[in-house]
């Protein structure tokens with residue numbers, strides 16, 4: 001499956017992507033996970049990206065396209081890919097179109113996961129993430145806490161609130177999403193690729209996508 005998952009921070013793109021990878025071996029590509037890994041590893045990319053991420057701003061398009069051009073050429077993408085958090089701007093979407101044309105690859109669709117703003121704010125302020133960059137498992141202190149408080153079930157690393165998931169940072173990220181990323185809905189509608197999904201749970205979103213793409 002070759003899919004873009006579009007949706008505000010907290011819409012459940014990561015969870016949906018992980019569920020979809022189990023269906024057909026497609027790989028999840030999350031630019032946020034890649035960037036957090038680079039920040040922790042202290043690479044040049046990480047140092048450049050960190051200041052934008054901490055402020056809840058978007059990392060410049062040229063840095064993101066450098067990552068994605070390389071990643072999409074890797075052999076594990078041959079079975080399919082689920083783009084989680086990318087593209088986030090019109091220039092990124094245009095650049096992606098060029099890369100995919102060069103690779104001779106077509107998208108199956110763009111799933112726009114719509115969740116009301118208040119629900120997003122509730123979800124993100126209660127979300128916790130594993131600090132291990134190889135894991136980055138996601139929990140929720142209310143609906144899906146780790147078995148031992150503050151410790152990842154999967155790898156035993158600490159589970160923390162991300163720096164960019166305080167209420168003020170989230171509010172700013174949502175504003176940025178509305179300004180920079182929402183125009184992609186029209187972009188992909190015009191490309192004939194848009195699937196609007198309003199299911200209330202991640203499993204429901206996965207089923208809706210399967211019916212319309214994989215099915």
Ligand code: AMP
Pocket residue numbers: 009031032033035052053054056057058059060064084085086087088092164173
């Ligand atoms: P995420 O985990 O997808 O919410 O991403 C966390 C942060 O990484 C975002 O708030 C941005 O600062 C940065 N980021 C991730 N993906 C992109 C992208 N495609 N374009 C620009 N910045 C990004």
